[in-house]
Amino acid sequence: MSQKLSREQVEKIVASAYPKRPQLNGADLSGLDLTGVNLMGADLVEANLSGANLSDVMLGGADLRRANLRGAILTGAGLVKADLREADLRETDLSESMLRSAKYNSTTVWPDGFDPASAGAVFEE
Numbered sequence: 001m002s003q004k005l006s007r008e009q010v011e012k013i014v015a016s017a018y019p020k021r022p023q024l025n026g027a028d029l030s031g032l033d034l035t036g037v038n039l040m041g042a043d044l045v046e047a048n049l050s051g052a053n054l055s056d057v058m059l060g061g062a063d064l065r066r067a068n069l070r071g072a073i074l075t076g077a078g079l080v081k082a083d084l085r086e087a088d089l090r091e092t093d094l095s096e097s098m099l100r101s102a103k104y105n106s107t108t109v110w111p112d113g114f115d116p117a118s119a120g121a122v123f124e125e
Contacts (some may be wrong), residue, residue: 003027003028003074004028004030005019005024005027005028005032007032007033007034007037008024008031008120009026009065009100010024010029010032010034010037010079010084011037011047011052012100014037014038014039014042015044017061021041021043022039022041022042022043023042023043023078024039024042024043024044024047024088025045025046025063026045026047027044027047027048027096028047028048028111029047029048029050029052030043030048030049030050030051030052030108031050031052032049032052032053033052033053033066034052034053034054034057035053035055035056035057036055036056036057037057037058038057038058039057039059039062040060040062040078041060041061041062042059042063042090042113043058043063043098044059044063044064044067045062045064045066045067046065046066046067047064047065047067048068048093049068049069049072049073049075050066050068050069050070050071051070051071051072052069052072052073053072053073054069054072054073054077055072055073055074055075055077056076056077057074057077057078058077058078058081059077059078059082060078060080060081061080061081061082061086062079062082062083063082063083064082064083064084064087065083065084065085065086065087066085066087066110067084067087067088068087068088069087069088069089069092070088070089070090070091071083071090071091072089072092072093073092073094074092074093074094074097075093075094075095075096075097076095076096076097077094077096077097077098078097078103078125079097079098079099080099080100080101080102080113081100081101081102081103082099082102082103083102083103084087084088084102084103084104084108084121085103085104085105085107085108085124085125086105086107086108087104087109088109089108089109089110089114090109090110090111090112091111092111094114094119095121097119098120099116099119099120099121100120100121100124101120102116102120102121102122103122103123104116104121104122104123104124105123105125106123106125
């Protein structure tokens with residue numbers, strides 16, 4: 001799935017997937033305002049979320065491996081137990097984000113000066 005999706009399409013995919021994991025792997029969600037959308041447990045492997053507004057989005061347990069989050073706004077986002085291995089988080093705003101037990105590895109790219117371990121994230125190759 002590499003087509004550009006709208007917020008309405010994302011909400012429909014999430015609603016129709018319940019109670020299963022929403023399948024958004026490879027989706028182009030770049031630049032979307034997804035403020036407040038519940039993406040808990042979503043499959044977002046290799047998704048393009050660059051420049052997206054993910055403020056207050058629940059991403060707990062989401063699979064964000066190899067996702068492009070460059071320049072995304074993640075203020076107050078819930079990333080507890082999310083898989084961020086190989087994700088690109090350069091230039092993201094992670095203020096007030098919850099990263100407890102989120103997984104990352106040596107190829108996860110964080111914003112300059114950000115310390116994932118002090119935010120509660122766990123290193124796991």
